Amino acid sequence: xxxxxxxxxxxxxAAAKIGNDVGLLLAKLHATGSLLNNxxxxxxxxxxxxxSVLTLxxxxxxxxxxxxxxxxxxxxxxxxxxxxxLEHRGLVTRAQGKQDRRAKIxxxxxxxxxxxxxxxxxxxxxxxxxxxxxTEDENAQLRALLxxxxxxxxxxxx
Amino acid sequence: xxxxxxxxxxxxxAAAKIGNDVGLLLAKLHATGSLLNNxxxxxxxxxxxxxSVLTLxxxxxxxxxxxxxxxxxxxxxxxxxxxxxLEHRGLVTRAQGKQDRRAKIxxxxxxxxxxxxxxxxxxxxxxxxxxxxxTEDENAQLRALLxxxxxxxxxxxx
DNA sequence: TACGGATCATTGAAAAAGTCAACGATTGTT
DNA sequence: AACAATCGTTGACTTTTTCAATGATCCGTA
Numbered sequence: 001x002x003x004x005x006x007x008x009x010x011x012x013x014a015a016a017k018i019g020n021d022v023g024l025l026l027a028k029l030h031a032t033g034s035l036l037n038n039x040x041x042x043x044x045x046x047x048x049x050x051x052s053v054l055t056l057x058x059x060x061x062x063x064x065x066x067x068x069x070x071x072x073x074x075x076x077x078x079x080x081x082x083x084x085x086l087e088h089r090g091l092v093t094r095a096q097g098k099q100d101r102r103a104k105i106x107x108x109x110x111x112x113x114x115x116x117x118x119x120x121x122x123x124x125x126x127x128x129x130x131x132x133x134x135t136e137d138e139n140a141q142l143r144a145l146l147x148x149x150x151x152x153x154x155x156x157x158x
Numbered sequence: 159x160x161x162x163x164x165x166x167x168x169x170x171x172a173a174a175k176i177g178n179d180v181g182l183l184l185a186k187l188h189a190t191g192s193l194l195n196n197x198x199x200x201x202x203x204x205x206x207x208x209x210s211v212l213t214l215x216x217x218x219x220x221x222x223x224x225x226x227x228x229x230x231x232x233x234x235x236x237x238x239x240x241x242x243x244l245e246h247r248g249l250v251t252r253a254q255g256k257q258d259r260r261a262k263i264x265x266x267x268x269x270x271x272x273x274x275x276x277x278x279x280x281x282x283x284x285x286x287x288x289x290x291x292x293t294e295d296e297n298a299q300l301r302a303l304l305x306x307x308x309x310x311x312x313x314x315x316x
Numbered sequence: 317t318a319c320g321g322a323t324c325a326t327t328g329a330a331a332a333a334g335t336c337a338a339c340g341a342t343t344g345t346t
Numbered sequence: 347a348a349c350a351a352t353c354g355t356t357g358a359c360t361t362t363t364t365c366a367a368t369g370a371t372c373c374g375t376a
Contacts, residue, residue: 010309013229016217022285023195024210024230025304026188031231032308033181052182059174066324071171072182073189075364080326094325102324102371127180133310138303139180145292145300146183150190151168152291224353233335238355252354260342260353 033130040126044119045089049074051119053082057092057108058116064103091115191288198284202277203247207232209277211240215250215266216274222261249273 018024037048046054052072056063065083069076083106086092091112097103108116131139176182195206204212210230214221223241227234241264244250249270255261266274289297 011225011229013214013217013219013221013225014305014309016214016219018210018213018217019305020301021210021213021281022289022301022304023188023191023206023281025301025308026184026191027206028231029304029308030181030184030188033184037181048181048185052176052179055176055179056171056174059171059176061171061174063171064324065326067169067171071169073186076325077327077365078363097324100324100372104325123179123181131180131307133306133308134303138306141299142303142307143178143180143183145296145303146180146187147172147177148291148296149289149300150183150187150291151172222353234354235336235356236334255353258343258353262354 029130033127036126036130037123040122041119043122044115046115046119049078050082050086051116051123053079053106054086054091054108054112054116055120057086057106058113062095062105062107064097064100064105066103068106086112187288191285194284194288195281198280199277201280202273204273204277207236208240208244209274209281211237211264212244212249212266212270212274213278215244215264216271220253220263220265222255222258222263224261226264244270 013019034048037051041047041051049072053068056068056071063071065076065079068074068083069079072079074082083092083094083104087094090109092106092108094104095107097105131142134142171177192206195209199205199209207230211226214226214229221229223234223237226232226241227237230237232240241250241252241262245252248267250264250266252262253265255263289300292300
């Protein structure tokens with residue numbers, strides 16, 4: 001369907017003022033990125049979002065569904081669907097919250113971690129493709145700026 | 159509903175590896191930004207996308223609908239809806255393509271430019287809110303990196 | 317302790333957005 | 347002249363988003 005080449009010609013319309021609009025730039029880069037990411041993740045039966053959930057389940061941070069919803073900017077009901085899917089496939093399980101019995105903690109299974117590692121490798125490749133125009137430094141810079149824009153200063157450096 | 163404060167606490171989950179995932183960072187910043195932008199544009203009966211179309215219609219670049227679809231990463235049928243709406247409200251008109259009579263060139267009306275100027279002012283304010291954590295330099299840097307990631311090197315400097 | 321309001325995950329329904337194939341008109345190519 | 351390709355448009359279909367309602371649980375307060 002779309003152009004598969006690594007080459008990316010500068011569209012005529014990029015000259016418009018709106019070519020400086022952060023909102024549009026984010027939307028565009030996000031759109032093209034999602035396309036690539038979802039394509040890469042399809043091999044593992046995952047999509048961008050289920051991968052995010054799986055990643056956080058694998059993180060050891062023991063996120064609750066509410067935390068997932070907030071962090072991923074999703075409606076809680078969407079998290080239910082995502083977790084349902086991952087759980088049915090045996091990649092994560094719902095554990096009872098420790099302090100709060102209403103909450104469900106999402107943790108990965110061994111199989112979930114296995115799939116996750118494979119998928120992550122594929123994704124990194126994919127990400128490099130998307131940001132091929134940037135140098136290693138610029139790549140890191142972009143990440144840092146996005147994080148700072150989102151959460152102010154830098155997150156707890158460790 | 160949501161938190162209206164300018165303060166943004168660093169979520170616990172940001173510590174996860176995925177906090178470095180460019181895809182997620184883009185999705186998140188884009189999501190929060192869209193929310194703010196759409197809220198700001200609602201005063202003018204616009205949304206992020208209709209504003210983008212209006213902006214390009216005002217740009218003097220005489221974009222065709224096909225170009226709009228490509229540039230905004232939309233399906234051509236979505237552009238039809240957006241232009242229909244703007245046209246019904248007298249903000250843009252469809253002009254016949256010059257070389258290609260199949261194509262329709264979208265140009266703004268005087269009223270369209272009036273609304274656009276007002277809306278743009280509101281949006282800039284909004285954008286500053288979103289990127290409040292960044293310095294002026296970082297703000298420019300972010301734009302430059304996003305553009306480079308999208309289109310390689312820098313677009314025609316002028 | 318018991319009450320009341322708030323929060324969590326879940327469900328289901330309604331609205332919005334996205335995807336896709338088909339069409340007439342037009343273009344460019346052979 | 348014939349052919350395939352492209353542009354805008356329409357309509358059907360699927361997916362995603364949004365939202366209100368619910369039972370269970372938590373927390374603050376009387």
